[in-house]
Amino acid sequence: MKFPGAAVALIASAAVFAGSAMARDDGRYANSPLKSWFDSLRSGKGPCCSDADGAVVSDVDWESKDGHYRVRLDGQWIDVPDDAVITVPNRAGRTMVWPIRETLGISIRCFLPGSMT
Numbered sequence: 001m002k003f004p005g006a007a008v009a010l011i012a013s014a015a016v017f018a019g020s021a022m023a024r025d026d027g028r029y030a031n032s033p034l035k036s037w038f039d040s041l042r043s044g045k046g047p048c049c050s051d052a053d054g055a056v057v058s059d060v061d062w063e064s065k066d067g068h069y070r071v072r073l074d075g076q077w078i079d080v081p082d083d084a085v086i087t088v089p090n091r092a093g094r095t096m097v098w099p100i101r102e103t104l105g106i107s108i109r110c111f112l113p114g115s116m117t
Contacts, residue, residue: 034091034092037091037092038054038092041086041088041110041112042086042110043083043084043085043086043109043110043111044082044083044084045081045083045084045109045110046109048086048098048109048110048112049098049109053098054096054097054098054110054112055073055096055097055098055099056094056095056096057071057072057094057095057096057097057114058095059095059114060072061073062095062097062113062114064113068080068082069085069111069113071097071108071111073097073099073106074106076106078099078106078108080097080108080111081108084108084109084110084111085110085111085113086110086111086112086113090112090113090114090115092112093114093115094114095112095113095114096110096111096112096114097110097111097112098110098111
């Protein structure tokens with residue numbers, strides 16, 4: 001009788017994972033002059049989705065050291081994988097991160113460094 005409970009737990013965790021990996025472009029930025037630019041952003045991990053999926057990061061919540069980045073999300077510092085860094089010029093001017101929240105923690109899909117002003 002333990003199998004049905006385990007199956008429900010497995011299905012629930014799969015639903016959480018699938019929901020966190022899906023894009024959430026709800027159209028609120030449809031008229032933004034930067035929409036097509038955001039939609040074109042990609043890192044070595046793939047497309048970053050859109051501005052609706054990214055989160056702005058305050059200057060105190062990210063840093064660069066020895067050529068690598070890290071960002072503070074949900075109160076914890078997370079190293080940004082080198083292949084998640086977006087290398088095109090930042091037309092938005094602000095630092096942004098595209099986190100993927102999973103049951104095992106947060107991973108970074110894309111990171112767009114800002115100017116630290």
